[in-house]
Amino acid sequence: MRALVQRVTGASVDVGGERVAEIGPGLLVLLGVTHEDTETQVRWLADKVRALRVFPDADGRMNEPLGERQILCVSQFTLYGDVRRGNRPSYVAAAAPDVAEPLYERFCELAEAQRGVFGADMAVTLVNDGPVTLLLDSR
Numbered sequence: 001m002r003a004l005v006q007r008v009t010g011a012s013v014d015v016g017g018e019r020v021a022e023i024g025p026g027l028l029v030l031l032g033v034t035h036e037d038t039e040t041q042v043r044w045l046a047d048k049v050r051a052l053r054v055f056p057d058a059d060g061r062m063n064e065p066l067g068e069r070q071i072l073c074v075s076q077f078t079l080y081g082d083v084r085r086g087n088r089p090s091y092v093a094a095a096a097p098d099v100a101e102p103l104y105e106r107f108c109e110l111a112e113a114q115r116g117v118f119g120a121d122m123a124v125t126l127v128n129d130g131p132v133t134l135l136l137d138s139r
Contacts, residue, residue, distance in 0.1 A: 001041040001103070001139075002079040004030040007054050007132035011072045013116040014123040021114040026069035027052070028126050031107055032079030033100035034093050041138035042103050046110035054132050062132070071113035074124055075104045 005027055012022040029049060049071065055064040077100065081089035094100070101118045108115045116122045 001034065001037045001045050001107075001137070002032040003045055003049060003136045004076070004079060005049060005052065005054075005134045005136060006030075006126060007129045008072075009127045009129045011124065011126035013072065013074060014125070015117045015120045020117055020122075021072055023070035023072045023114055025129070027054075027066065027071045028124070029071055029073045029111070029113065030076035030079060031073055031104055032076050033095040033103045034080055035095050035099065037095065037099075037103055037138070039103075039106065042106045043110060045136060045138050046107050048136060049111055052134070054134070071111050072115070073104070073108050073111065073113040074116040074122060075100065075118045 008026060008028045010024050011028040013020050027049065050066050053065050054062050055066070055069070057063040077091060077094040078089070080094035081091055082093060083089050097119055104118055107113070116124070
């Protein structure tokens with residue numbers, strides 16, 4: 001399981017021109033699921049994301065965890081895109097929707113995240129704060 005985590009001052013997701021989720025300050029998580037992922041990876045990643053100390057403390061140092069801030073999670077199978085050969089990405093490492101969707105939903109539940117619409121064509125808007133962007137991999 002992979003998560004591209006961005007500290008944001010705000011983020012939103014629109015589907016078909018309709019706003020389906022929006023957060024203020026917090027984390028935008030783009031989440032990819034692979035074939036071998038299980039509840040173990042979901043729990044580890046949700047705990048890790050919630051515990052990341054990427055927010056400024058009183059001295060301006062990245063030392064504070066999420067706290068009362070929010071998480072917005074968007075499914076992102078392209079995190080498992082492989083472009084080592086050629087120019088067209090291969091997505092064979094990404095889990096099929098019937099495997100990925102329940103794990104995505106479980107991550108959102110454990111992380112207490114708002115969410116996009118799994119499998120939909122989404123317009124994601126964000127203001128990256130810092131910028132702070134981290135790639136987490138449960139493997």
